[in-house]
Amino acid sequence: MSAEIGLAALTLAFALAVYAALASLIGARRGSAQLALSGRNAALLTFPAALLATGALVFALMTEQYQLTYVYSVTDPQTPALYRFTALWGSQKGSLLLWSLLMSGFTFAAIGLNWRSERRLMHYAIAYMMATLAFFLGLSLLVENPFERWWILPSAPAAEQVISTALIPPGAIAPAEANLRAGAEGLNPLLRHFGMVIHPPMLYLGFVGFTIPFAFAMAALASGDLSTGWIKATRRWSLIAWICLSIGLILGGRWAYDVLGWGGYWGWDPVENAAFLPWLVGTAFIHSVMIQEKRGMLKRWNMVLVIAAYSAVMFGTFATRSGVIESVHSFARSEVGFPMLAFWAAMTLVALWTLLWRWRRGELGDERHFANLLSRESLFVLNNVVFIALFLAIFWGSFGLPITSELLLGKEVTIGADTFEFYVVPLFIAMYILMGVAPLSAWGATSARRLGAALRTPLALTALSIAAAVLSGTDFAIALFGYGVALFAGYVALFEIIRGAGARRRSLGESWIQALTALFRRNQRRYGGYIVHLGVTVIGIGVIASTAFQTEVQHSVARGETISVQEYTLRYDDFLRAQAVDGRMMNIAAVTVFRDGVEIARLRPRIDDYPQMPMKIAGAHSTLENDYYVLLMSGDRERATFRIYINPLVNLVWWGGILLVLGTAIAAYPKVVPARAPAKREGGT
Amino acid sequence: MTDVIWRKPKHSQKRKRSERLKFIAAGVMILAAVLCLLISGTLQGARYFITVSEVLEGASYLGRTVRISGAVDGESIEYDSEKAIIRFEIVNIPSKYDDLATALREALLDSTAQRLRIVVEDAAIPDLLQHEAQAILTGALGADGVFAATELLLKCPSRFEESTAPEGLSRIPEHQ
Known part of the structure; x- marks a missing residue:
């Protein structure tokens, strides 16, 4: 029954999305309020329809309806309830359905929040959102249908007896x-890890989220209402998309670190890069949008960025789901490749054409011109240049080079992680320096002398910290330089926060806590932004330390023997075999870790025998200072081989991630407005 | 009341032009720097992504860092856990195929397909290194005919992708 309900709901959602896109577009063009309103209502209804379709699939997963090929391929009778649920995004078909659900949910929210304030933009915006949704629902319906079931055709030849289709073929019987x-x-x-429980939906939220700013930007271009309305409507949506994408990326890294057992968290794989690309463009946008708001500049550029973010999302989805690029992510090669490529190309071309059309009519002119190289707007432009350069370098390495070489030379040429690092390290250094200097510059113009004076304290603090690092034994010059630029950016953010609070304290006589609270309340975006900068500094220090100073050793020892690395000693105590609830056997090594002779942890690295593969689960002793990370490579009661990683400051990567998310949440949180008497409902039904 | 009239200084036009020149110069410099970075990185780090047959047949690939892909023969896997050395063999898979899982299975069944010995030093043995996995390796072919890999990535499509027609489903259930 779930399959029938799901299929009906999916078809309904698709029909509603197509209707909503067409009705909104035609309604807006002909100025027919009634048609546009009916388009809006259809758009709203896609959400319950998509919810019902997704609910039907989740119900089938939870109630073990293995006749559905999707349920059959991602769960088995031993799968625990949590992973039955998360199996919704365990493979392609379910992921696409989830994509559509989130897209319709975002549209629902955008209509709810912006319908009244951005009335002139909404019709076109709905048309673009619904076009995207209709495309993805169409893929689910026609190419990757999650409600296909196994059927047996008793009359067919033996090799063709088992088939999978969404509709019941005549004469077919269900398998036993x-x-x-x-x-x-x-x-x-x-995929059985908490990171994988949250990572994919967060990434999808981020991906889908960038469709909303795109839809508003396109609506502004199409309707000709190029005032700052679309910027206002999209700013917060971009921050929401950005926060979700950030959480998705960080959790993906955490998953790789915990599960893949190589002591790292980022491998420059094309699929990871595909998620990083929209993040980079999004970061550029949330900075340059401020210049449009404050100075009325960069209007065309902001349009380009919004289109690029959406385009990067669509291209990334295409590239990772079509099998066009070799990646370690085991996505199926599937039929969705060509339609996705066509949709990506069509949407990008339409968007660029609309932009050029307005551009040539001179409707996107800037209100001011750049006057000074050291002004804040110029430095923000430089920041954008850095992010776009990062975008181009990573795009070139992941997709541009392999695809063009295959087309031109007939052979694929790729680059490895080392080359990606070669590209990004100088660009990240530039990013940190700008992150430090830009907040201290002024809008319009800044004199070099004034800027120099403002830089004095953060630079002095940075110098002191580097000196402290040298005194504590760090002698690797490149790492020290890296710490320096990251810390400099962080000190500027701290300095700005303390300076702002200090000024309030002096002029208003507030306490530090009162001053800080008021500061963050009155200017959420600015100070939330500084918290994000602090987060990026903390991540940077974590990345530098864990990359430059990672220690990795592997040794075999007999039971009772020890392995010493730096001031740590590991003793192999025992070997156990145990069975988990889901039936897999676990081979567990019990070890004790000592630091300078004092016991600090008892760890249980193990190898789990899953039917598909063995899986090494690390034992880790985690502190802010470092992770002592042990993998059991092989072993029995007598002897075992361990691979030990000591990853200094690696936890700063996650803590910095939390700061970054917190800062973005402060910046995006709706301003607290004093309550008003409820306004009368106007328009709409 | 006094009217304040602000007059444009005479030299402002000149200054504007010099500011614009500064911007253009900065832009060109940045563009050149980014291009330099991209080009030099590509020239240094680019590697051909080729098949086992291509690396074995083309003498020019000897000793050159390339990326290759092949099907892992499960029986050949040896792991020296004391020295952390992995040895195994991969079998050529054609550069164009429809379904990776099928291509890997057929490659391993084909006794005439070309094989290549692989050695990876100082490495943890990956969980996915098993029969019918696709190995993507970066390294160089040595004069001894062994490919010394510095990077090993694995994919196991047969295990996780949705199967086309599972065996056993069409068995007539006993109660019918």
Whole structure:
């Protein structure tokens, strides 16, 4: 029954989305309020319809309806309830459905929040959102249908008896329940981790989120209402998309660190890069949008960035889901490649054409011109240049070079992680320096002398910190330089916060806590932004330390023997075999870790035997100073081999991530406005 | 009341032009720097992504860092856990195929397909290194005919992708 309900709801959602896109577009062009209103209502209804379709699939997953090929391929009778639920995004078909659900949810929220304030933009915005939604629902319906079921055609030749279709073929019978249960495949064991529970939906939220700013930008271009309305409507949506994408990226890194067992968190794989690209453009946008708001400049550029963010999302989805690029992410090569490529190209071309059309009519002129190289707007432009350069370098390495070489030379040429590092390190250094200097510059013009004076304290603090690092034994010049630029940016952010609070304290006589609270309340975006900068500094220090000073050793020892690395000693105590609830056998090594002879942790690195593969689960002793991370490579009661990683300051990467998310939340949080008497409802039904 | 009239200083036009020149110069410099970075990185780090047959047949690939892909023969995997050295063999898979899982299976069944010995030093043995996995390796072919890999990535499509027609489903259930 779930399959029928799901299929009906999916079809309904698709029809509603197509209707909503067309009605909104035609309604807006002909100025027919009634048609546009009916388009809006259809758009609103896609959300419950998509929710019902997704609910039907989740219900099928939870109630073990293995006749659905999707349920069959991502769960088995041993799968625990949590992973039954998360299996919704365990493979392509479910992920696409989730994508559509989130897209319709975002549209629902955008209509709810912006319908009255941005009335002139809404019709076109709905048309663009619904066009995107209709495309993804169409893919689910026609190419990657999650409600396909296994059927047996008794009259067909033996090799073609088992088929999978969404509609019931004539004369078909359902496979026996016992056969289905026995054959079900279970979720990829690599995906059984808390990071994987949240990482994919967060990434999708981020991806989908960038569709909303795009829709508003396109609406502004299409309607000709190029005032700052679209910027206001999209700013917060961009921050929400950006925050979700950031959480998704950080959790993806955490998952790789915990599960893949190589002591790292970022491998420059094309699929990771595909998620990083929209983040980079989004970061450029949330900075340059401020210049448009404050100075009325960069209007064309902001349009380009919004289109690029959406385009990067669509291209990333295409590139990672079509199998066009070799990646370690085991996505299926599938039929969605060509339609996705076509949709990406069509939307990008339409967007660019609309932009050029307004551009040539001279409607996107700037209100001011750049007057000074050291002004804040110039430095923000430089910041944008750095982010776009990062974008181009990573795009070139992940997609541009492999695809063009395949087309031109007939052979794929790729670059490795080392080359990506070669590209990004100088650009990240530039980013940190700008992150430090730009907040201290003034709008319009800044004199070099004034800027120099403002830089004095943060630079002095940076110098002191570097001196402290040298005294404590760090002698690797490149790492010290890296710490320096990251710390400089962080000190500027701190300095600005303390300076702002100090000024309030002096002029208004507030306490530090009162001053800080008031400061953040009165200017959420600015000070939330500084917290984000602090987060990026903390991440930077974590990345530099854990990359430059990672220690990695591997040794075999007999039971009772020890392995010493730096001031740490590991003793192999015991070996156990145990069975987990889901039936897998676990081979567990019990070890004790000492630091300078004092016991600090008892760890249980283990190897789990899943039917699909063995999986090494690390034992880790985690402190702010470092992670002592042990993998059991092989072993028995007598002897075992361990691989030990000591990753200094690696936890700063996660803590910095939390700061970054917190800062963005402060910046995006709706301003507290005193309550008003409820306004009368106007228009709409 | 006094009217304040602000007159444009005479030299402002000149200054404007010099500011614009500064911007253009800065822009060109940045563009050149970024291009330099991209080009030099590509020239230094670019590697051909080729098949086992191509690396074995083309003498020019000997000793050159390339990226290759092949099907892992599960029986050949050896791991020296004392020295952390992985040895195994991969079998050529054609550069164009429809379905990776099928291509890997067929490659391993084909006794005439070209094989290549791989060695990876100082490495943790990856969980996914098993029969019918696709190995993507970066390294160089040595004069001894062994490919010394510095990077090893693995994919196991047969295990996680949705199967096309599972065996056993069409068995007639006993109660029918």
